[in-house]
Amino acid sequence: MAGPVVSDRIWTVPNLLSMLRLLGVPLFLWLVLVPEADWWALLVLAFAGVSDWLDGKIARAWNQASRLGQFLDPLADRLYIFAALLGLVIRGIVPWWLMAILVLRDVLIIGALPLLRHFGYGPLPVNFAGKAATLCLLYSFPLLFVAEYASLVADVARIIGWAFALWGTALYWWAGSLYAVQGLRLIDQTRRAERTDHEGVRTGVPDGDTRGGHTDRHDPTAPATVDGDPGAEPEGPDPRGHRDQGGTMP
Structure with missing residues (x-):
């Protein structure tokens, strides 16, 4: 579909x-x-x-x-x-290191965009882990704000809010690692394709092409030859059934 x-x-x-x-x-x-x-x-x-x-x-x-x-x-x-x-x-309300961890991941992702563009790719599509991470983080922040007010609800909000924040942070980095793997695979595929194209241009003859040249591939239907002479008999056992002098039976 x-x-x-x-x-x-x-x-x-x-x-x-x-x-x-x-x-x-x-x-x-x-x-x-x-x-x-x-x-x-x-x-x-x-x-x-x-x-x-x-x-x-x-x-x-x-x-x-x-x-x-x-x-x-x-x-x-x-x-x-x-x-x-x-x-x-x-x-x-939250420590600075939480913000640093989340911002660092985005900085690394943004820093990789020029490399992807160099190989002809745009920003990678959002994966499921990234969507789940964003959802967890956006759930956690309101709860952490509510946790600032002294009440039983605030205590519950603090626990749930931090749970969402930590899970969201872990998923945020997991999604980033998936983006990195996907980007490296795309770059590797592009390099392989460029290497293959370069080798084809350098040789000027596709693999296995025999036009105007010699091929090392053996044709099973061709007659046996010795040193390029189709009339010569190949070396092998004496057709008369005699042993060579000094030879031994196998």
């Missing part, structure tokens, strides 16, 4: 939803850091999560998948993760 057609359209409903999500990133960060209006910030995160799910559904149902949407959707996810992490770190 063929996948959805990806167009070059810009003004589609999914793209508009993705643009609204992007506009919510600075608003979310301002709400977290300036007035510390956490509940309003959580509403922005909730809108981002719902719109993320909705734009994919609409793109598939209305056949509005686009290249711009394929770029905007993961970009919005990354920016929300970064903004939420930055707010949590500045507020002292």
